Amino acid sequence: MICELRNIVKTYPAPDGSERLMILNDISLSLDKGESVAIVGPSGSGKTTLLHIAAGLEPPDSGEALIDGCDISKMGERELALVRNRKIGVVFQRHYLLPQCTLLENVLIPTLPYRNEQARAAADILDRLGLSKRLNHFPAQLSVGECQRAAFARALINRPLLLCADEPTGSLDQAAAVEMGKLLYEINKEEQTALILVTHSEKLAAQMDRTLELCDGKL
Ligand SMILES: Nc1ncnc2c1ncn2[C@@H]1O[C@H](COP(=O)(O)OP(=O)(O)OP(=O)(O)O)[C@@H](O)[C@H]1O
Ligand SMILES: [Mg+2]
Secondary structure (H helix, E strand, O other), X not given: OOEEEEEEEEEEEOOOOOOEEXXXXXXXXXXOOOOEXXXXXXXXXXXXXXXXXXXXXXXXXXXXXEEOOEEHHHOOHHHHHHHHHXXXXXXXXXXXXXXXXXXXXXXXXXXXOOOOOOHHHHHHHHHHOOOHHHXXXXXXXXXXXXXXXXXXXXXXXXXXXXXXXXXXXXXXXXXXXXXXXXXXXXXXXXXXXXXXXXXXXXXXXXXXXXXXXXXXXXX
């Protein structure tokens, strides 16, 4: 299995500290190579929290989160950073591209630890995402959809085993969102990257292999 969540429980403290709010209540989910799953559910149901736990960005209270067979919920910060860099790609609703870097430089950021000839790979992936004429543009010179595609290129540059995307089409119009869904699914199948996609769009969810609904802490 590429991604395996076992009996994940996550609570957050209530603001007055009186009690803890149950967000994820014993969630289990597994994804093999090349599988895709859409997570849908009401606002506040814990989709982002679940994605962050799968991506190693947040620890669960209890339960296990495995990537490629290793439990990331028990790793130290250094080891975890390495696993995130090598095995996991993340795309957030907002693209978080660095404004002072061109698209090419942005996409190369995850490869900086390796310092080998990655520029061609970065250019290839930007080309694949329809941005071959935008390599030396800055994010501010591009449309929201173009920036979001560049954020995907950055998440994919190290060929992760798992791609976690949190409402990546939230700021796109319907047609652009469907186009993005198609592209994502293609990459998921071609590269065999496991894909967890959080979305409010039923259309986009239907483009994935399966859809799971998060509600009252349960999938
Ligand atoms: N750091 C935090 N401290 C306390 N509560 C939090 C924290 N992060 C999230 N929560 C709470 O956890 C719940 C789930 O949040 P989460 O962001 O996972 O929801 P979501 O399903 O992604 O919602 P949306 O569709 O609006 O993005 C919410 O009720 C939120 O208030
Ligand atoms: Mg969310």
